[in-house]
Amino acid sequence: MIGQMNESGFGIKGLGWIVGVTMAVSVSAADPLPSWKATAAKKAIVDFVDRVATEGSPDFVPVAERIATFDNDGTLWCENPLPFQAIFAADEIERLLPDHPEWESNAAVQALQKRDVAGLSANHHKGLLEILALTHAGMTTDEFDQRVRDWLATAEHPRFNRPFDQCVYQPMLELLTYLRANGFQTWIVSGGGVDFMRVFADDVYGIPPDQVIGSYGQVKFEMKDGKPTLTKTLDTVFIDDKEGKPVGIHTFIGRRPIAAFGNSDGDQAMIQYTTIDNPRPSFGLIVHHTDGEREYAYDANPKSSGKLVTALEAAPGNGWTVVDMKNDWTTVFEAKP
C-alpha cells in the first residue's frame, strides 16, 4: 500500500512515494497498532484495511467511500461509573443548584444526587434526559462550549484520577490514526450530545466537529442586540442511539459506512447497517469490556450504560470482530501526559 497516490490527494503514502524509499520503509516497518496484541482481532482489522485500501485489490474501495463510524461511550472512552456526560450534568446541577432551588423537588435531580442510575435510565433514560434539559438548554452554544471546557479542565475521573478526556482507549486512538492514514474518514456516531463531544473530539481523537454525530435538541437562531446568537433548546430532540444511529448516519454523512465500531446493543443497528447486505466490503467490531482490573467488566448487566447482549449474540453469525479488552489490548488508557 505504500507509495500510492490516493483519490483525496497526497496523504502519508503519497508523501512516501515522492520523497523516496526511506520514509516509505519507516512507515511500513512501524506497527501502527502497538497497543493491540497479535491476536485475531488485530489481524481482522489489518486484513480488512489491506483489502479495501490496496489499489488493485479485488475489494478495493475508493477513498471517498472509506467511511468508518465509532460509538464514543464505551468504545472510544470509558463509560463508568456513569457516562461522562452524565457526570458533567451532575456536576453542573451541583454548581447551579444554589441559583435554582426549584430543582430540589425534581425527581430526576433527586435520582441523580443519589446516583440512582436505574431511576435515571428508566423509560428510555427519561430522567437522564430531564437532567440534560436542565444543564444543556437555555444557554448559547458558546456558553455551553465554555462550560464543558471548564469542566474538562477541572474534573477528574473518580477511579483513574485523571481528566475525563484522558480516559480514552489508547488502542482505539491508534486505530483511528491507522484508519485515517489509510484514507478513511473517522466519524463519531454516539448517543452522547453532539455539542458536548465536539468540544474535545478534535483535540482528543483528531475528529473535526463536522464528523461528530450525536444527540441534540435543535438550536434557536436569533439576532440579539444586533448580534447572531444560537441558543440551545430541547425542541425536536434527536436521539442518536439504536435505530437512531443509522438514521443519523444517513442524515449527516449521506453514505453507508464500510466499517463500524461499537460496544453495546445500542450500536447494533449501526453495525447491521454497515455490514449486512452492503455492496462494499465491510467490517464490524464490538469492544467487549472484559477487564475489571484495568477498566471495567460488564456486558448483560452493566452498572451504567453499555448493555451488550443481542449484539454479542449476533456477532459470530455476521462475522463481526469481538475485542476481548483484557486479552487483546496491551494497554487500555493512553499514558498520562
Place this chain on the structure above:
Amino acid sequence: MIGQMNESGFGIKGLGWIVGVTMAVSVSAADPLPSWKATAAKKAIVDFVDRVATEGSPDFVPVAERIATFDNDGTLWCENPLPFQAIFAADEIERLLPDHPEWESNAAVQALQKRDVAGLSANHHKGLLEILALTHAGMTTDEFDQRVRDWLATAEHPRFNRPFDQCVYQPMLELLTYLRANGFQTWIVSGGGVDFMRVFADDVYGIPPDQVIGSYGQVKFEMKDGKPTLTKTLDTVFIDDKEGKPVGIHTFIGRRPIAAFGNSDGDQAMIQYTTIDNPRPSFGLIVHHTDGEREYAYDANPKSSGKLVTALEAAPGNGWTVVDMKNDWTTVFEAKP
C-alpha cells in the same frame, strides 16, 4: 500562497511545491475566475481569499476554519421557472398519478398541475411541502436516489433545453473550485431536500454528500427480510431555510463559516451568522438576478422563489458583496458538454 503545505495535507499548492516551479507558476498565472469580469465583486472575493489564505497575513485563518456555505437554488443553479425540485416533484406526480387516483382531489396536486406557485407557496410553502410528501416519502432512500437520477437523466429545462443539472452557474463553479484550491471547505446550505441534492452535488459541484445540508424528514431504519432499510418519512421535518440555515450549520458543521453565499432573503440569517460579530475575518455575498436576457431578472417580486428585499437592503451596511449577474459575469451557464 503558492507552494505552501496546508494543514489538511498536500493540496494543489502542496503539489506545486513538490514538483517544482513550473506548476506553481502555471497555477498562479491562470485566472481562477475567468467567468467573472474584473469588477468590484471579483476583487472583493480575491482580496478576501488572499487575506485569509496567505500565511503571515494578519487575517490568516487556519484551513480547518475556512468554511464556506452556499445556498443552492438561485445561487449555484437556476430556480426558474420553478425550483427544480418542484419540477421534479411535478414530473413525479404526473408519472405516478395513474397509480394514485386519490391524488386528483388533492388541492396541492391541483395547484401544482396549474403551476399555481402562489397557491403552493402560501402558508410557508404548505402546498409545496404536501407535494414533497407525496413524492419524497414512503420509498427507501435507495429508491428515491434512483428516481432523482432517472429524472436528471431525462428531464430538460423548458427554456434552456438542457438537463437541469447543467443549468448551473459557471462563475459559481469556478468560485467553488477557487475556494477549495485555497483550503476552503465548500458546503451547500439550501432549503432544497438533502436527499435530492446529494444525488448530483458531488458530480456537478464537487461537493461530497456529507457537505450538503438541506431540508429533510427523518428516515426510518428497519431490518426487513434480514436486510437494513432506510425509508423516507415526513417525521420531524427540518426546513433548512431562513433561521433554519444557521441552525443547520451549527447542527451539521459545528463551526461558524467565514464565508456565505446566497441570493435571497432566505439566506440572510446565514449571512448574518457568518459575517456579523464573527471573531474571524468573514465574507458575505448575494447573487442579484439582473439578467433577464441570459437568465432571469427578479428580486422583490420573483415569479418563483428567491425573494430578495431585506438582504439587499442590509448588504451595504454589512459590507456584503452584491453580484450584478448581468454586469459581473461574462458567462452564466457552463458550456454545454
